[in-house]
Amino acid sequence: MTLDPLPPWDRDVRAARRLQAELAARVRVADEWRDPPRWLAGFDVGFVERGRTTRAAVVLLEARTLAPVERHVVEMPTRMPYIPGLLSFRELPALLEALARLGRRPDLAFVDGQGLAHPRRLGAACHFGLAADLPTIGVAKSILVGTHAPLAEDAGAAAPLLDGEQRVGTALRSKRGCRPLIVSPGHRVSHETAIDWVRRTLRGYRLPEPTRLADRLASRRGDDAEGPA
């Protein structure tokens, strides 16, 4: 037996982290839209065949009614393993391909995962937003970095997510009895607007409609039986 060689991804990990720091400097955390969003999109990525294939799902919804008007699923070979903090590199190709399938360009995109709430401020929502030059919001189901004050049990309770002194997102109890969502700006959106749009797109489930529908589509059980009002 020999000593374990350096992991093949070690070099790339370093390069990827440097690139993240550079890209993060280009992320704009402020609202930049001329008109209120009319088309929303939800993105989610899953893995099949023991991770060998990456699958991205996108759902386009009309902002006013939250009615889904387009759905697409794309698959491609997985190029990178999962490494905490480098998720965007693993998911970005599939996310961009899914976006390309849309017949309309969304005005605002919800991405499953972190936005600013990332060690180098470049979660998948930021990276995707930059790459597509689209306003994006990160909606994660757990914390990668940061801490927040205890949240009340009531739906709607929220607290800033802090990484040291900096606010990187918001912990939001989207539904009573559920663990809070971690909402953070991706690109071209402010903290306030990110939270506002997540709240406006909640429909009694833990996840906001864009992300919830994309999740269902990616996990294939994509029928259309609605639950409680």
Next chain:
DNA sequence: GCGACAG
């Protein structure tokens, strides 16, 4: 050195 660690 010892954990923590989106999906």
Next chain:
DNA sequence: ATCTTGTCGC
């Protein structure tokens, strides 16, 4: 994320 059935709680 994914592998997996029933089960406890709002």
